Amino acid sequence: MLKHPISSSRITRRQFVTGLGATTLLPNAARATPLGNSNIPAVSSNQWDLRIQRSKITLDGKTLNAPCVNGTVPGPVLRWKEGETVSLTITNTLKEDTSIHWHGIRLPSQMDGVPGLSFYGIPPGQKFTYTFPVQQSGTYWYHSHSNMQEAIGLYGAIIIDPLTPDPIPCERDYVIFLGEWTDAMPDDIISNLKMQSDYYNFRQRTLASLPKEAQHAGSTSAALKDRLMWSRMNMAATDISDVTGIVYTYTLNGHAPDTNWTGLFRPGERIRLRFINGAAMTFFDVRIPGLEMLVVQADGNNVEPVPVDEFRIGVAETYDVIVQPKDNRAYTLFAQSEDRTGYARGTLAPALRMSGIIPPMDPRPVRTMVDMGMGHMDMPSMSTMKMPSMNMGGMAMNMPPSSPSPIVEDPGPPPLNVENQNIAQAPIDRTGSPGDGLEHNGRRVLTYKHLRALRPGTDPRPPSREIILHLTGNMERYIWGFNGRKYSESGPIRLHKGERVRFTLINDTMMEHPIHLHGLWSELENGHGEYRPYKHTLISQPGSRMSYLVTADVPGMWAYHCHLLYHMDLGMFRTVIVS
Amino acid sequence: MNRRYIFSLIGLFTLTPYTVAAQPSVQYQAADAPVANISTHLPGMPPIMDQGTWFHGIFNELEGRYSPKGTNFRWDGEGWYGSDYNKFWIKSEGTLEKGRLSDGQQDFLYSRAVSSYWNLQGGVRVDLDDGPTRTWAAFGVQGLALYQFEFQATGYVSNKGRFASRLEGSYDFLLTNRLILQPQVELNLYTKADPARQVGAGLSDIDTGLRLRYEISRKFAPYIAVTYSGYLTQAHRFARQQGEQTGTTRFTFGVRSWF
Ligand SMILES: [Cu+2]
Numbered sequence: 113m114l115k116h117p118i119s120s121s122r123i124t125r126r127q128f129v130t131g132l133g134a135t136t137l138l139p140n141a142a143r144a145t146p147l148g149n150s151n152i153p154a155v156s157s158n159q160w161d162l163r164i165q166r167s168k169i170t171l172d173g174k175t176l177n178a179p180c181v182n183g184t185v186p187g188p189v190l191r192w193k194e195g196e197t198v199s200l201t202i203t204n205t206l207k208e209d210t211s212i213h214w215h216g217i218r219l220p221s222q223m224d225g226v227p228g229l230s231f232y233g234i235p236p237g238q239k240f241t242y243t244f245p246v247q248q249s250g251t252y253w254y255h256s257h258s259n260m261q262e263a264i265g266l267y268g269a270i271i272i273d274p275l276t277p278d279p280i281p282c283e284r285d286y287v288i289f290l291g292e293w294t295d296a297m298p299d300d301i302i303s304n305l306k307m308q309s310d311y312y313n314f315r316q317r318t319l320a321s322l323p324k325e326a327q328h329a330g331s332t333s334a335a336l337k338d339r340l341m342w343s344r345m346n347m348a349a350t351d352i353s354d355v356t357g358i359v360y361t362y363t364l365n366g367h368a369p370d371t372n373w374t375g376l377f378r379p380g381e382r383i384r385l386r387f388i389n390g391a392a393m394t395f396f397d398v399r400i401p402g403l404e405m406l407v408v409q410a411d412g413n414n415v416e417p418v419p420v421d422e423f424r425i426g427v428a429e430t431y432d433v434i435v436q437p438k439d440n441r442a443y444t445l446f447a448q449s450e451d452r453t454g455y456a457r458g459t460l461a462p463a464l465r466m467s468g469i470i471p472p473m474d475p476r477p478v479r480t481m482v483d484m485g486m487g488h489m490d491m492p493s494m495s496t497m498k499m500p501s502m503n504m505g506g507m508a509m510n511m512p513p514s515s516p517s518p519i520v521e522d523p524g525p526p527p528l529n530v531e532n533q534n535i536a537q538a539p540i541d542r543t544g545s546p547g548d549g550l551e552h553n554g555r556r557v558l559t560y561k562h563l564r565a566l567r568p569g570t571d572p573r574p575p576s577r578e579i580i581l582h583l584t585g586n587m588e589r590y591i592w593g594f595n596g597r598k599y600s601e602s603g604p605i606r607l608h609k610g611e612r613v614r615f616t617l618i619n620d621t622m623m624e625h626p627i628h629l630h631g632l633w634s635e636l637e638n639g640h641g642e643y644r645p646y647k648h649t650l651i652s653q654p655g656s657r658m659s660y661l662v663t664a665d666v667p668g669m670w671a672y673h674c675h676l677l678y679h680m681d682l683g684m685f686r687t688v689i690v691s
Numbered sequence: 692m693n694r695r696y697i698f699s700l701i702g703l704f705t706l707t708p709y710t711v712a713a714q715p716s717v718q719y720q721a722a723d724a725p726v727a728n729i730s731t732h733l734p735g736m737p738p739i740m741d742q743g744t745w746f747h748g749i750f751n752e753l754e755g756r757y758s759p760k761g762t763n764f765r766w767d768g769e770g771w772y773g774s775d776y777n778k779f780w781i782k783s784e785g786t787l788e789k790g791r792l793s794d795g796q797q798d799f800l801y802s803r804a805v806s807s808y809w810n811l812q813g814g815v816r817v818d819l820d821d822g823p824t825r826t827w828a829a830f831g832v833q834g835l836a837l838y839q840f841e842f843q844a845t846g847y848v849s850n851k852g853r854f855a856s857r858l859e860g861s862y863d864f865l866l867t868n869r870l871i872l873q874p875q876v877e878l879n880l881y882t883k884a885d886p887a888r889q890v891g892a893g894l895s896d897i898d899t900g901l902r903l904r905y906e907i908s909r910k911f912a913p914y915i916a917v918t919y920s921g922y923l924t925q926a927h928r929f930a931r932q933q934g935e936q937t938g939t940t941r942f943t944f945g946v947r948s949w950f
Pocket of ligand 1: 624626674675679680684
């Protein structure tokens, strides 16, 4: 019942030649440091002993006494095998509670690792053994769900070997774990944002930037008019990231850009790169100048290969891409933060100590009225967007004509209150957009519309219910939530076991939110009918409306939240109860 | 004060339907609406802590004001402790000149967030300096007006049946991301004169400044400024009769800092 369709028909397991290669060929510098444990174990294991400990880790001059797994940041890559039952014993040597959440893994809710939901956490000095059957394959990750530990080092990658080989075999296989590092303490960051929500934003519109804006807008008066409009709303068009490169060093496999993590290859080899965004607050735009990337997997599930030059990876998402460098030269893995205040960087090279050209960062995006939910005049969906139960594009195709229209649980537009400062008047479908800052940049950039599953979904039933949720927030007060309420003022979202529901997200804020539902798959309705991609984390773009289907097949209390850590912790969280 | 925002509070738990024709199957209710006795987490262990409390204090003005007629030192600051909705505020201002403390006003207020940008505040004000002490009950609003104006308006009533009010506003013009020009103004109004405190009926005094600060960090920004403080209308006449300065423009150095 829990089996995912894509993995159920696989027969033999992939040849993991490359895992060994990665271990032995890593640069010495990379091996010496306690950081960046990105080595894929040669073989999978179903028994793991993991120790949560504080370790003093310095990166780019910023030292933290970080809670981490077995002494490294990221922690060890866990390699499992589909169909086996894994047993992971966690020893907590910290002076505080801890937990490990297996992000994107389908398992019994008591094993999901969210303290307070079907699990009591792991107290100091105690052990806890997680045991569950592995019913899926692909790239995932794990992280703490306690306090702010995830923001300061407690995370790592998971690779699950499929029962049948991956459709495209590769000679090399690397985990590319993107993250961020700062010696600013998470509690201080929250406190600073509470006092001044643009505390970390030093890229705002100023008198000095006016000439450039006037050039863009066509005239000074047009630029001033745009500014006035934003200022009338008490918001800023330059509000891209809450926490920025001012304090963050962006990391790739635990390496700062100047220590340059390197993966080796021989020209002509196919390389699988498993991108994981383990950052707390940063979206990355990833490209490898000079190489085409074939996107083959999203959030652990195979998709029809999409050739792209660039893709955006939201916090907690994973993408597997295949590249095949033909030349005997170094290629730069370039992951610039969405707000362009910094980048993570690594290298693919035929030999150690080579490095490719680092491209300049793109201009940072500027928010527009589309992000404020004012719609898009040339969008054909204008006429349907006000009807909450209307289905657009592909979803209509799934439904047999005779099926009754689903019951809609709709709170209506959110209130303007202490916890919410905006209503998206005309939210639009933005699954065809690569995201702010990536449109019309001359490169082929992945969009959600490109994602088409390799196999049809397992549950062909149409949804019997539609749950509409508004993503809301007050940037000025730095409060986040759904439907104008934070978690502590909300009830749970209740699903009946076995029920098929549609979730519809309307983003009333001007920021992207990576929305993550624990324990169940989220099948994105992006126009591909029954070939909907299965995901665990979905970026809701500002001013957008997006729907996905969920089969509530595992009972328990599940977390449902924005994966931007400080949004989650300040209210953008709900409990989903399946019973 | 933006009325729309105040009234939207009432809309918090009322559900506003879409304006389009309702389809029969639509239920206008939120799936996550709060319901009594449904626990959303294990006892005593909420998965996130979104009801935190914070403490912050800020000196908007901590400065020396220079003029040939005399130099003085002035502070204007506030601090708060509390949650998203409920806070306890202290506001403090005062001027020190030739060993004399004047214009010392301390407010102790409870603050309640009522809309996207506005807070209602109530409490007491004590005028504490080398003049006679006065005590007032205080009630006001504080928040962010449209176009990002910082604004505070407080009404006061004293134990002797006097009324007063204080209006404060400021605005940040970003010249660059760290160089910020801030016009600021504070006005005091009284219904009755109180000559012992240099207070006149009507608009009594003004304190205003144009500050150019450089944010070395967000929390520490030295500035230079031109400031003016003076008496108006009836208080102006009092000051003139007593041979005091009626108003002075001063060159000012200071630091804006918070923690
Ligand atoms: Cu969010």
